[in-house]
Amino acid sequence: xxxxxxxxxxxxxxxxxxxxxxxxxxxxxxxxxxxxxxxxxxxxxxxxxxxxxxxxxxxxxxxxxxxxxxxxxx
Amino acid sequence: xxxxxxxxxxxxxxxxxxxxxxxxxxxxxxxxxxxxxxxxxxxxxxxxxxxxxxxxxxxxxxxxxxxxxxxxxxxxxxxxxxxxxxxxxxxxxxxxxxxxxxxxxxxxxxxxxxxxxxxxxxxxxxxxxxxxxxxxxxxxxxxxxxxxxxxxxxxxxxxxxxxxxxxxxxxxxxxxxxxxxxxxxxxxxxxxxxxxxxxxxxxxxxxxxxxxxxxxxxxxxxxxxxxxxxxxxxxxxxxxxxxxxxxxxxxxxxxxxxxxxxxxxxxxxxxxxxxxxxxxxxxxxxxxxxxxxxxxxxxxxxxxxxxxxxxxxxxxxxxxxxxxxxxxxxxxxxxxxxxxxxxxxxxxxxxxxxxxxxxxxxxxxxxxxxxxxxxxxxxxxxxxxxxxxxxxxxxxxxxxxxxxxxxxxxxxxxxxxxxxxxxxxxxxxxxxxxxxxxxxxxxxxxxxxxxxxxxxxxxxxxxxxxxxxxxxxxxxxxxxxxxxxxxxxxxxxxxxxxxxxxxxxxxxxxxxxxxxxxxxxxxxxxxxxxxxxxxxxxxxxxxxxxxxxxxxxxxxxxxxxxxxxxxxxxxxxxxxxxxxxxxxxxxxxxxxxxxxxxxxxxxxxxxxxxxxxxxxxxxxxxxxxxxxxxxxxxxxxxxxxxxxxxxxxxxxxxx
Numbered sequence: 001x002x003x004x005x006x007x008x009x010x011x012x013x014x015x016x017x018x019x020x021x022x023x024x025x026x027x028x029x030x031x032x033x034x035x036x037x038x039x040x041x042x043x044x045x046x047x048x049x050x051x052x053x054x055x056x057x058x059x060x061x062x063x064x065x066x067x068x069x070x071x072x073x074x
Numbered sequence: 075x076x077x078x079x080x081x082x083x084x085x086x087x088x089x090x091x092x093x094x095x096x097x098x099x100x101x102x103x104x105x106x107x108x109x110x111x112x113x114x115x116x117x118x119x120x121x122x123x124x125x126x127x128x129x130x131x132x133x134x135x136x137x138x139x140x141x142x143x144x145x146x147x148x149x150x151x152x153x154x155x156x157x158x159x160x161x162x163x164x165x166x167x168x169x170x171x172x173x174x175x176x177x178x179x180x181x182x183x184x185x186x187x188x189x190x191x192x193x194x195x196x197x198x199x200x201x202x203x204x205x206x207x208x209x210x211x212x213x214x215x216x217x218x219x220x221x222x223x224x225x226x227x228x229x230x231x232x233x234x235x236x237x238x239x240x241x242x243x244x245x246x247x248x249x250x251x252x253x254x255x256x257x258x259x260x261x262x263x264x265x266x267x268x269x270x271x272x273x274x275x276x277x278x279x280x281x282x283x284x285x286x287x288x289x290x291x292x293x294x295x296x297x298x299x300x301x302x303x304x305x306x307x308x309x310x311x312x313x314x315x316x317x318x319x320x321x322x323x324x325x326x327x328x329x330x331x332x333x334x335x336x337x338x339x340x341x342x343x344x345x346x347x348x349x350x351x352x353x354x355x356x357x358x359x360x361x362x363x364x365x366x367x368x369x370x371x372x373x374x375x376x377x378x379x380x381x382x383x384x385x386x387x388x389x390x391x392x393x394x395x396x397x398x399x400x401x402x403x404x405x406x407x408x409x410x411x412x413x414x415x416x417x418x419x420x421x422x423x424x425x426x427x428x429x430x431x432x433x434x435x436x437x438x439x440x441x442x443x444x445x446x447x448x449x450x451x452x453x454x455x456x457x458x459x460x461x462x463x464x465x466x467x468x469x470x471x472x473x474x475x476x477x478x479x480x481x482x483x484x485x486x487x488x489x490x491x492x493x494x495x496x497x498x499x500x501x502x503x504x505x506x507x508x509x510x511x512x513x514x515x516x517x518x519x520x521x522x523x524x525x526x527x528x529x530x531x532x533x534x535x536x537x538x539x540x541x542x543x544x545x546x547x548x549x550x551x552x553x554x555x556x557x558x559x560x561x562x563x564x565x566x567x568x569x570x571x572x573x574x575x576x577x578x579x580x581x582x583x584x585x586x587x588x589x590x591x592x593x594x595x596x597x598x599x600x601x602x603x604x605x606x607x608x609x610x611x612x613x614x615x616x617x618x619x620x621x622x623x624x625x626x627x628x629x630x631x632x633x634x635x636x637x638x639x640x641x642x643x644x645x646x647x648x649x650x651x652x653x654x655x656x657x658x659x660x661x662x663x664x665x666x667x668x669x670x671x672x673x674x675x676x677x678x679x680x681x682x683x684x685x686x687x688x689x690x691x692x693x694x695x696x697x698x699x700x701x702x703x704x705x706x707x708x709x710x711x712x713x714x715x716x717x718x719x720x721x722x723x724x725x726x727x728x729x
Binding site for chain 1: 137138140142172173175176179264266267269270273274277290299300303307308309312313397400401402404405406414438513514515516517518519520521522
């Protein structure tokens with residue numbers, strides 16, 4: 001178990017849990033929910049934000065938000 | 075002819091919803107605002123068959139109907155209030171074939187409202203390349219709705235879509251059978267936790283329906299995007315590419331619009347003159363040739379630059395590049411209290427602060443959004459350009475100075491830099507001063523790279539330019555007429571008896587010289603002249619006379635009114651054909667006979683216009699976006715006092 005921001009480029013994982021109040025609703029609507037697949041595509045040049053594939057949607061979020069999401073590497 | 079069908083178009087961002095709207099309505103579309111709020115409202119008509127037309131409303135792009143933003147609230151209102159003027163007979167939910175799962179979330183929410191839905195699955199053209207297969211008939215049964223697979227880009231499937239709309243009465247109104255009531259009963263959950271649970275249930279439903287009838291080969295889908303992203307978001311090349319693009323845009327903006335602008339300028343000078351010489355003399359002719367025509371000219375002259383800027387912006391947006399810029403710039407911008415998403419407002423601000431401030435809505439974090447709103451008006455908007463252009467050509471000597479760049483271009487570029495510099499610096503200060511704590515939310519979709527569609531870019535440029543010209547045009551026209559009246563009538567005997575007074579005082583003058591003298595005496599004693607004289611003491615230390623003072627005051631309607639005002643003031647009562655610039659060049663201080671627009675005054679004016687908040691429409695939009703007068707007032711007084719001080723110091727130094 002680790003947080004999403006500790007993944008390395010190319011790592012794939014499954015989202016296991018997060019505290020709803022710490023995550024923007026839009027992210028949840030875009031498919032970031034428990035059990036969703038997530039891949040770290042790339043980090044921005046200054047290591048933040050993170051470019052992810054969540055459940056088939058490509059999006060970027062900040063490290064701060066990513067650190068609130070627990071994942072299990074696959 | 076039967077009553078037109080009411081059709082609502084809804085879908086996630088980046089699904090090609092706008093392309094589909096453009097395909098269906100073509101030139102028969104209108105852009106406006108919903109009453110009371112600034113959400114853009116797009117409507118249009120479409121011929122479905124020989125006897126039936128549809129009125130289509132294009133709802134704002136949204137991921138859900140959870141009503142957590144103004145855009146979403148509008149969509150909810152239109153789709154759920156039966157008495158709403160736009161309440162549809164049938165809804166088209168636009169989904170993108172590659173991202174069907176996510177797109178169906180919105181579908182299930184609309185479906186639960188009990189409306190007939192045609193699910194339009196867009197981007198049929200990429201299905202084969204991405205290895206996607208859909209069993210449409212089976213999916214129609216699972217989702218209990220009508221499905222049309224189409225390509226808005228290649229214009230395929232449009233006829234089927236129209237037919238499906240026509241037969242909307244055959245579509246089932248049964249909501250998705252998702253057990254959601256249990257969530258609502260859980261009293262210990264807050265609104266967001268409920269929405270989370272609701273979303274999870276909906277995704278489970280979608281997965282159960284989709285899995286058997288929709289397949290995608292992930293590996294085939296991704297090659298191109300990955301390769302391009304490697305370069306575009308690279309830690310060195312990424313920034314080089316961004317700044318090269320930015321620089322080229324500004325370069326093109328100036329060189330491309332130079333000729334059309336000159337042409338427009340001289341055309342309006344000619345028109346005004348022609349009217350004066352060919353229509354019967356009288357108040358109306360004078361109002362037309364001295365007030366209205368120069369006033370309209372002052373708006374029309376912007377069209378080339380505004381249109382080019384929107385052209386470039388919409389290409390960057392359409393291609394998917396803008397999201398990468400946001401991604402690249404976020405960490406850097408955050409050091410100044412801004413967000414990566416502030417890049418879009420700051421760049422758009424070079425066209426007009428109004429759409430730019432509205433674009434700041436995408437910023438989730440309130441503090442970052444507020445700072446973006448407050449500093450955006452520092453960026454050099456198109457309305458400042460004509461002011462800059464005319465003053466630069468008046469006071470900066472021609473010639474080349476730097477790397478083959480002309481003096482004029484160099485000064486103009488410095489003014490742009492100054493605008494951005496002021497924006498960034500004040501953001502930095504605001505970030506330190508403002509004590510607002512809000513969560514560092516930031517989510518941006520990274521859409522696929524796409525070749526921008528000509529029709530989308532074309533309609534976008536057309537709509538935005540039209541909105542700007544009509545919006546600003548109304549104000550400028552009104553101000554021009556008001557000005558002309560104030561300049562053509564005066565309060566006292568001095569104005570009424572100008573002719574006799576001058577004739578008795580200057581007995582040696584005659585002909586044209588006498589007329590000019592009378593005209594300028596009249597202007598000085600008109601209502602507006604009296605007012606200009608009244609404020610003259612406060613602007614004299616900046617190097618301005620009362621005529622410039624009038625123009626400064628009227629500039630608060632919109633900056634470009636400066637030019638219109640001077641055009642009106644200088645053409646009132648004078649008969650020669652000179653364009654505005656020649657008139658300004660000839661203008662001298664009545665006491666010293668030195669030119670008014672000399673170097674120190676010019677620089678002082680440039681700096682004043684660079685920093686001052688002189689735009690009522692911007693104040694109005696900031697009030698709307700921040701829900702109150704506090705921030706727009708702080709912004710207006712802060713910027714304008716700063717501008718006054720900078721102009722004061724510069725004039726005193728150079729003089």
